[in-house]
Amino acid sequence: MTQTSFTENKVKILPESLINKIAAGEVVERPASVVKELLENAIDAGATEVQVSIKNGGKDLISILDNGCGMNESNAQLAVERHATSKIIDEEDLFRIRTLGFRGEALASIAAVSHFEILTCNDESHGATRIFIKGGCLEQVGKIGFPKGTKVTVERLFYNTPARLKFLKTTATELQHIQQHIVQKSLAHPHICFRLTHNRQMLLNLSGGQDLxxxxxxxxxxxxxxxxxxxxxxxxxxxxxxxxxxxxxxxxxxxxxxxxxxxxxxxxxxxxxxxxxxxxxxxxxxxxxxxxxxxxxxxxxxxxxxxxxxxxxxxxxxxxxxxxxxxxxxxxxxxxxxxxxxGREHSHVQMPHTEVSGQIELPMEDSLPLEEFHSGDTPGARKTVHTKEARELPPRGSLKSTASRRKTTFLQENRTVQTKPVRESLKSHNEIQGTTVSSLSGPVDTGFAEVNDVRNLRLIEPLPESPKKIHVLGQFRKKYIIAENDAGLVLIDQRALHERLLYDIYVEVLQKKEVSVQTFKASLLLELSPQESVLLEQSMELLALSGFAVSPFGGSTFAVNTIPECLNEDQVEKVIREILDRLVLFGKRGQGDEILKDVCQVVAKHGAMFSEQELTQSEMECLLAQWEELGSPMSSIKEAPILVEFSLQELEKRLRH
Ligand SMILES: Nc1ncnc2c1ncn2[C@@H]1O[C@H](COP(=O)(O)OP(=O)(O)OP(=O)(O)O)[C@@H](O)[C@H]1O
Ligand SMILES: [Mg+2]
CATH class of the missing domain: 3.30.230.10 (Ribosomal Protein S5; domain 2)
Known part of the structure; x- marks a missing residue:
């Protein structure tokens, strides 16, 4: 068997009709591609009404009528030639394209693989033009009566390219593709009226003049x-x-x-x-x-x-x-x-938002406003309000009484108004509202329960009286707050919410350099590895700003003199180690915002309540009211949702048998 070498044959320019067929292979994949190209031409022509008629999924007939600008006879004759367009003139126009078409090949490509007819009129006083092309060969050009606009009819698509014809799918599938294009165009141009009929049956009738x-x-x-x-x-x-x-x-x-x-x-x-x-x-x-x-x-x-x-x-x-x-x-x-x-606009407490041009790499020392600080000191961080023996601090969740404690862990200057014990404030509110607070589960409500008092629950002062838009129904498995609001039934992850609030407040005070700290009379000593020591030495200013006053104590030992108020002594080592771990990830050069964000995340994570925590009705209300007041986001600090909601319709749908 002899093999023909293609290179031995003479090189020839292909006939125009074959060129068009090859080009058509790229542009016209199936009937829906014809519809897409013709719709785009109609839209570019400024049509406000487009009527698409299809037979047998477009395999037998596709006809698109528009009321756009239309064409005169000479333009119409040119339009069906390849590389003929009115939409661009020179190379630079390629980067100024505002029309959907610009390649000047759609009509020629479609006409190369079908029986193609175009009726078009740009001025009724001059009559309309009719051009008929069969498989790329011009068969007829003539005058006809037709209103302003254009109608393109494509019959027997792919009649001369049997391979393509074989690839066509069922009528239903081809029709689906066509519909998809019309839907797309109609969404992009809601001001245009689109109609689609298939085998004379109206499938879509979208009136014009609409918004999205x-x-x-x-x-x-x-x-x-x-x-x-x-x-x-x-x-x-x-x-x-x-x-x-x-x-x-x-x-x-x-x-x-x-x-x-x-x-x-x-x-x-x-x-x-x-x-x-x-x-x-x-x-x-x-x-x-x-x-x-x-x-x-x-x-x-x-x-x-x-x-x-x-x-x-x-x-x-x-x-x-x-x-x-x-x-x-x-x-x-x-x-x-x-x-x-x-039910209202929220102003978020957030880290400064990344600029859109974003990802600005800043050296750690430049990115933080630390110039004024010296390592091992706590300037900037609002000096301790109270000095106490670290050992006096009880573990989380077991504080004896709120009265014996300072009232707020974090005070925000713009919110500093006279404070009132939460129990009192909630009580007075409930009296005013004339409501009886009931709880689905959990302890009998006496405001902040004596035994269950949760550290850091009262974050802002004055405490809002109670949430305005949401009504607490109870607690589920010591983990979720069950509540209702206008949207329906809501389950709130209480720990994620608490952590979120702590984080937002901590970020705010940190930015203002007003982190409240607790000072230990006797420093806590931290024994670190050599690598951790190096990192800590480099990060002392950052830690000082965040409320951790740390100073070298010789070798790999460091003395911790203050910590943010929302933490406990027994958490210090863990928290500092975790901060150091995260700093390792950033390397020497880190993004200022990101580093601070991480420190805040670690502090909030450890400062927040345990994942299972019995809360009283008042405590839950207190959390939600502060959430409302702060306008904190609905997502956790890890960007996961804090709540799930079920509308009444959703519930009823699920319960319907
Ligand atoms: N429905 C129409 N109404 C008015 N003019 C049309 C219409 N359809 C096509 N034309 C004219 O015919 C020209 C050729 O159309 P064709 O679709 O082949 O190319 P194009 O739209 O310029 O570019 P592309 O190949 O990217 O679609 C268009 O530039 C336009 O001037
Ligand atoms: Mg086009």
Whole structure:
């Protein structure tokens, strides 16, 4: 058997019709690709009404009628040629693209593999043009009566490319793909009226002049109103607006995810990652958010000419797009969840937000405002209020009485108002409200229970009287607060909440350099490993700012003279070691914010109540009231949800047999 060597054959320029067929292979994959290209042409032509008619999943007929600008005869004749477009002129225009099409090849490609007819009119007084092309060969050009606009009819798609024809799926599948394109376009352009008929049956009739919200409801039903929250981010580099699902309403499919960049429906891993990262731990395994997002970005920042189908784009600064989206989605989710829960806007106590250009690497010594401090000292940290023997401190959860203690662990200057013992304040409130506090489980409510008094539970002063938007029903397994609010039934992870509040307050006082400390008369001695000693020596200023006054005691021994008030003596060694462990991870150069955030996390983690802790009604109310007052986020310091909620509808649905 002889083998033909391709290189021995003569090199020839391919005939135009074959070139068009090859190009069509990329642009026209299936009937839905024809629909997509024709819809894009109609939208670029400024149509406000688009009518799509299909027969047998588009395999027999696709016809798209629009009321856009139309074309005159000479333009129409050019339009069906390859590389003919009115949308770009020169190379620079490639980076200024504001239209959906620009490659000038869709009509020619479609016409190469079908029986193709275009009727178009840009001025009714001059009549309309009809062009008929069969398998890429121009068969007829003539005049016809037709109103302003364009109608393209494609019959017998792939009749001359049998291989492609064989790959077509069932009518139902092809129709589904077509519908998907119409849905995408109709979401990107809710002001346009779209209709779809299949085998003369009307499948979609979306009236025009809508906004995105109404369009979503037109397509997916009223239920979506309950699930979605609005997002809007106006920033010079990247603006976006649209709707995303509440963190508590994830789906198990990616079906309802739509991204439009400058009105173009696209797939972009960096955008998707940004959104998923924004949801963070709000999403469990196999859970997916819903999103309908319109992004706007300067066309010179993107490259849409990646693939003939134009569904992929490249961003000049991928990382920035990712960071903006994840930061903003995360912020919006927290605010949204908070609004839904408390029924009002919350102002979060947060570490300064990472700039969008983000990831600024700062040397540790520059990133912290430590210049004024000297190691082994505690300036900056508000000097101790009380001096006491460290051994007098009882372990957590077993303090005898609140009265014998100082009232607040952390005092915030702007909140310093006269204090009132919590029991009294809650009592007076309940008297005013005329309510009787009942508890599903746990001890009989006498305000803060004598035996169960939890350290650090009263974080701010004055203590809010009781939560306004949420009503505590009881406690579950010493771990969860059961409550109800307007949204429904809520289960709150009490330890995660306590830790969150401690963290937020600690961050705030730390930023103000007002960390309250407790001073030991007799220093506590810490025996460290040589590596830990080096790290501790380097970190003494950071620790001092955080409320830990540590000084060298010779060799690898260090003396601890003060600790933040929210900690106990028996926790000191563990906490300092954990802080050092985390500092190792940062290395010599770390990000200031991040390091402080970590220190705060360690302190909050150890300062918070145990994971199982019996709480009285008043104690639970006190926690929730402070949560409301502080406006802390609805997520834990590890960004996991603090609560789960069940709407009445959800409960009833589950109980329906
Ligand atoms: N429905 C329409 N109404 C008015 N003009 C149209 C319509 N469809 C196509 N045209 C004109 O025909 C030209 C060629 O269309 P075609 O779809 O082949 O290329 P394109 O849209 O410019 O680029 P692309 O290949 O990326 O779609 C367009 O540039 C436009 O001027
Ligand atoms: Mg086009």
């Amino acid at each position: 919200k109404t369009r979503i409801q037109q397509l997916f039903g009223e239920d979506f109103k309950e699930i979605l929250m609005t997002v809007n981010h106006e920033e010079t580099y990247l603006q976006f607006s649209g709707f995303i699902s509440f963190p508590s309403k994830p789906r198990t499919s990616r079906r309802w995810q739509y991204i439009f960049v400058n009105e173009r429906n696209i797939k972009s891993p960096s955008i998707n990652h940004g959104i998923y990262d924004g949801y963070g731990t709000f999403l469990g395994k196999g859970q997916h958010p819903i999103f309908f997002l319109n992004l706007h970005i300067d066309p010179s920042e993107i490259d849409v000419n990646v693939h003939p189908a134009k569904t992929e784009i490249r961003f000049r600064n991928n990382q920035l797009v990712h960071t903006i989206l994840s930061d903003q989605i995360s912020r919006a989710l927290k605010e949204g969840a908070s609004r839904r829960f408390f």
